[in-house]
Amino acid sequence: MKILRLILAIIVVALSIYALITGITGAIIPYVLFFLALxxxxxxxxxxxEKRKxxxxxxxxxxxxxxxxxFNILFN
Structure with missing residues (x-):
């Protein structure tokens, strides 16, 4: 699970950096939110x-x- 979280975090950071560099944040935000949800x-x-319900x-x-x-941002 730690490796999966690390991979997802790297994806989020990479997408965020790409959005900041290119300036097309509107198209990237739904994907960043999706991976953050994951x-x-x-x-x-x-x-x-770990029993922390x-x-x-x-x-x-x-x-x-x-x-x-x-999904609301992505499909509207």
Whole structure:
């Protein structure tokens, strides 16, 4: 799980740097939010396995909201 989080974090940072350099943030933001939601989902699963259910549930709610915003921006 740590390797997956690291790979997703590298993707987020790379997309963010690309958006800052090129200046086309409007097209990149939904993808950054999508990968951030994946990071939160993996973190929530890890927290749930470590018996920290309150933190895991909060992370799942934030993940759901992040997915909603990402897909709403992408498809509108």
């Amino acid at each position: 990071i939160l989902l993996v973190t929530g699963i890890t927290e749930f396995r 309150a933190t895991a549930i909060t992370l799942f709610f934030v993940t759901e909201f992040n997915f909603y915003v990402s």
